[in-house]
Amino acid sequence: MTVELMATAEHAPHREEFAALYAQVQQFYAHQMRILDADADADADADADTDGEGCWAATFTEDAVVELPLLPTPLRARVGLTHYARAAADRRRRAGSRLHHWVGMLDVRPRPDGTLHTRCSALAHATPPGASSKVLYVCVMEDVLVRTHATWRTAHRRITRDDLASP
């Protein structure tokens, strides 16, 4: 930590400013993951919010790049994200399970260009109707967040899953 802190010391925000950013990012992930799970359920209920504002893809920048563990190339821009999320929702609907994402262990590094480099753990539970919840996977998310229109959005994301990591 010492090394990393020194490296960014000149851009280190004031203590209260850091707390403000940290709270905003926690709220951002709570929102982003909630609508990811809700989009899937809404899709299953055939009453998906399609106005583009409430949907998961809108929490990413227009030109966001997302690197996912099982895809050979990164997903580019919102159109790819929307397609990917809908396909995932389709799979879950067929499986009959409700998905619940959980983000924690948040590390926030403000950068001199005003972006935030974040690293967090994400946990997904799947719950079939009337049955016990099961851990689906544990992964690490590394994001670059940018502020647009007073809202943070993900510009770049890299996901590493524990079950797919090299041993």
Place this chain on the structure above:
Amino acid sequence: MTVELMATAEHAPHREEFAALYAQVQQFYAHQMRILDADADADADADADTDGEGCWAATFTEDAVVELPLLPTPLRARVGLTHYARAAADRRRRAGSRLHHWVGMLDVRPRPDGTLHTRCSALAHATPPGASSKVLYVCVMEDVLVRTHATWRTAHRRITRDDLASP
């Protein structure tokens, strides 16, 4: 998020003020859930704290209303909460498991009347003596928090469990 933020923009607190509220609410839930789990254990150990201040019910307002997934009508006021928590503790004692609640994915919305509308995920693990922990359920908690005597308390709670949600 854009829409919801605009709707409350005129009551949006200053960034540092939001961080202060967000930290307070995280601390509040850590405390409320800790004594919920501790009350259950204390009950099992037959040395329950009965002074009414340290107990779980005291983290709710006198006239709190709690909507729980398996109950046909909401629980009203602390007497109902205390009765419900004790019955749950009894069931756990008989089952021999230790319960551990976890709250995360917190969303905090300050309202013009000074209350906080919060939404979070809650996870419960049950651990039998000497055995592995198991996920008991994943749920969503939506609270209205009010400040009384410099302390936040739950005035209204609605719990939705993933395993009991309509498919």
Place this chain on the structure above:
Amino acid sequence: MTVELMATAEHAPHREEFAALYAQVQQFYAHQMRILDADADADADADADTDGEGCWAATFTEDAVVELPLLPTPLRARVGLTHYARAAADRRRRAGSRLHHWVGMLDVRPRPDGTLHTRCSALAHATPPGASSKVLYVCVMEDVLVRTHATWRTAHRRITRDDLASP
């Protein structure tokens, strides 16, 4: 909560100051647990960071004391911690699983001497290659944190595991 808050009221920090501490401690645990898990993996990959700064033991004070559930006496100082962490990494390497620690439910109590008394829940998931993640254990961590060189470090830790608690 009322009682505990009153007891520390004279040392209660300003709201924004509390939020600053709370965010710092969350970031601290995210860092400490990340390198704990990374040290284990690095060890397994035979490219462990051995410069003493990036490693887990450096997030403790030189004379830290750690009380662990299965050890008859507390671990003392960094040498004990390093030895213990390497032994644990060895066991995990043989078991072939990736370990992922998660900290939450954080309670932070600033003390008049400038230390922080914290209490949090910790969850560990183990993931074998290509297989589902499993909950390994749920525990409670009670720390005394001290600030040295602008960084928080653990001076004392007591861990209580749910599966090893008296019934």
